[in-house]
Amino acid sequence: MAKKEIVWSKLAKLQLKNVLEFYVQRNGNSNYSLKLLNEVEDLLETLSNAELIGRLTSNKFTRVIPMKVYLIFYEINGNRIEIISFWDNRQNEGNRKVK
Template sequence: MAKKEIVWSNLAKLQLENVLEYFFIRNEDSAYSLKLLDEVEDLLNTLSSSELIGRLTSNKITRVISMKVYLIFYEVKENQIEIVSFWDNRQDLKNRKVK
């Protein structure tokens, strides 16, 4: 199976940026944020060639894959995989927005 391109929705990009910025400010260092970003990239590299590894959600379109305390919601398109949300499970559930 050929690798699919990974694209990020604006919401997912913002969510990831907020998490990375939070830890950068809290730790006064970029080490954890960079480590987290590497882990996300590794997972997405695997996802790009194994698109069905995530669990199908109740809407039967979106899939979710867990990464420690984070959930990555994505949808498989014809030629790409769209990351629709990057959710930190420590946040209030009522704030979660997924298509």
């Protein structure tokens, strides 16, 4: 299977940015945020080579991968994988937007 391009939706980028900024502010440095970002990048490298590793959600075309306390929602579109949401499970589920 060929490696697929990973693209981020505006919502997913904003969600990830907010998480990373929260930890920078809370911890007073960027160490944990950089560690988390590296873990996300490693997971997405794996995903780009094996796009079916996430489980299907109830809508039958969105997939989800758990990562620590986060859920990464994505969809496969041809040769691209679109990250549509980077969800922190500690948030109110009613606020979750997956597109």
